[in-house]
Each structure stands twice: as structure tokens, then as C-alpha cells.
Amino acid sequence: MSKYEIISTLVSILAIVVSTISLVRTRKLVQEQLELEKVTAELSKLQIDGIKREKAEKIKPKLNVVLSKLDKNYYFYITNTGQGTAYNVNFELVDCEDSPLVGDLLEKFPHPEMKTNSRVKLIAAIHKQSPLKYQAKVSWHDSEQQAHDETFWVTL
Template identity: 60%
Template sequence: MSKFEILSLLISTLAAVISCVSLVRTRKLAKEQIELEKVTAELSRLQIESIAEEKSNKTKPKFNVTLTKLGKSYNFYISNTGQGSAYNVDFDLIDCSDTPLSTRELQDMFPHQEMKPNSRIKLMAAIHMNSPRKYQAKLTWENEGGEKYEEIFWPTM
């Protein structure tokens, strides 16, 4: 073999080695790219779920029940701090044999037809020395679609 043929063989062998290395690196990069696309797709799915949950939370009411003392009188406050309205809101004290609430006031106020966002209901409470310090209150309501919800609160003095 002549020098020219040997040189041609070396150059072509070198080109084949470079091509093989390039092929291996390209496959590795393609595999990483596919993994990255899977992660991006999963993140996109989670973000879409988060946006949908956020959107549904904007139409939901969020309630809070507190028992506060103002001067010498006590009041139960039922507040809607959410961004959605609640319908047919009802309020009950559970397992309370000596209720501090007026039966007439409860009958007049509840079920409350609609509680809009940032609204509240005030109920006078006749608290005395033998009254419990903690009450279990159940709040029930419906959303715009008529689905019923209930939540238990533990207001304390």
C-alpha cells in the first residue's frame, strides 16, 4: 500500500470514529430531550389542574364561625370570606342542651336565602356562667348548582 492509500484509510477511519461518537452523543441528547419533554408535559398538566382548581375556588364560598364578646354581650358571627355566594344557609349548634341562641331568632334568620361574598350574619348569644367555653356548630349550604355542603366549626370564647 502506498502512503496515499494509508493516509486515505486513516482519514476515513478517523471520520468513521467521529461519526460514531457523534451518533452516540446525538442518541444520548435525544433521550434526555424526550425525558425533558415528559417532565414539561407533566408540569403543564399540573399547572392546568392548578388553574382549574383556582378557578373553581373563585366561585366557592368560604365560611368562618366565631363567638365574640363585645362589651357585655356575646355574638356568633357567621362570615362568608370566599369569593362565591352560598344559598339556603342553615346554622345549628350540635350536642348543646343549653343553647345560648334564641329559637325565634334562629327561625327568623335561617335558612338564609343567600350569603354573598364578604357578608356576615350576627346572632346574639345568651352566655352565662355555666355555659360551655366551646361549641360545636354545623353550617350547611348549597352552591349555585344545588349541591349541598356542610362544615363543622368549633367557636370558643
């Protein structure tokens, strides 16, 4: 073999080595890109799910019960602080032998509709022997006709 043939062979071998190294690095890079795309797709899915949940939470009613005193009288306030409307709202005191609720409970409940920021006021006949806390249960239907109920502990 001549000198030129040896140089030519060495250059060819060097080219093969460089090509092989380049091929291995390219495969690793492609594999990392695929993994990154999978992670990005999962993150996108989680973000979409989070946005859907936030949107669903925004249109749900959120009811709250408070017992407060105004002048000399006590009142139970049932309030919708959520963005959605609550339908067929019911109110009851749980395990309450000496109920402070006066007759307007039957007139006001079941309440057909409670829109955002609306409230219902019930007169409470509180006396010195009344318990200091009450367990109140509120049940309602949302706009999709799904039943919900929540229990609150209200105190004087």
C-alpha cells in the first residue's frame, strides 16, 4: 500500500468513527426529545384537567349557614356564595331536641332556587337554656340535577 492509500484508509476510518459518534449522540438526543414530549403532553393534560375543574367549580353553588344576632333577635342565614344556582334547597337542624326554629321554616323550605349571593333568613328563638352550637344540614340540587348536602356547625 502506498502512502496515499494508507492516509485515505485512515481518513475513512476517522470518518466512520465520527459518523458513529454522531449517530449515537443523535439517537440519545432523539430519545431525550421523545421523553420531553411525553412529559409536555402529560403536563398539558394536567393543565387542561385543572382548567376544566376550575370551570366546573366556578359554576357550582356554595352554600353556607351562619347563626347571628341582629338587635335582640337571632337568625339562621343560609347563603349561596358560589357562582352557580342551587335548586330545591332544604334546611334542617340535626339531632336538635329543642329546635329554635320558628314556623317560617315550613313556609320557606324547600326553597326553589338560590342564585349567586342570595340568602334566606330564618328566625331562631334562642333562650338562655339553648345549646351554644347547632348542627345544620343543607341539601340542594345543582344545575345538572345532582344532589348535594353539607353539614355545618353553627355557634352563637
